[in-house]
Amino acid sequence: MERVIKSGLGWRIGWNPTAPEFKGLVGTDDWAFELTEAELNDFCRLLAQLADTMRQIATELMDQEKIACEAESDLLWMEVEGYPHAYNLRLILKTGRCAEGQWNDSAVPGLLQASEMLKVF
Structure with missing residues (x-):
């Protein structure tokens, strides 16, 4: 399996199964940070749960x-805020690098769809 980076207006998500430690990536057009496989799995699972x-x-x-x-x-905290059809997403890593990121409401649907198609969890 090869490295996959999906991106759209205001979002990016990636998966590199051959990377030694940081196999995942999340971000926007302006920023990104790497995630461990467990963090990426939690990100995808919690994003789906919040959308639901x-x-x-x-x-x-x-x-x-x-x-x-x-x-x-145990690894991250996430929050959605807004209307049921249009909401922002915030992410805070709770361990290790301690990073924080946010996506605006127009980016969340594409990010959600791509996270469901990464097939890593």
């Missing part, structure tokens, strides 16, 4: 009502 939560909550909210949801693992 936003879809489920959508029916219970009024049209202009914003919401914030968070999820975390």
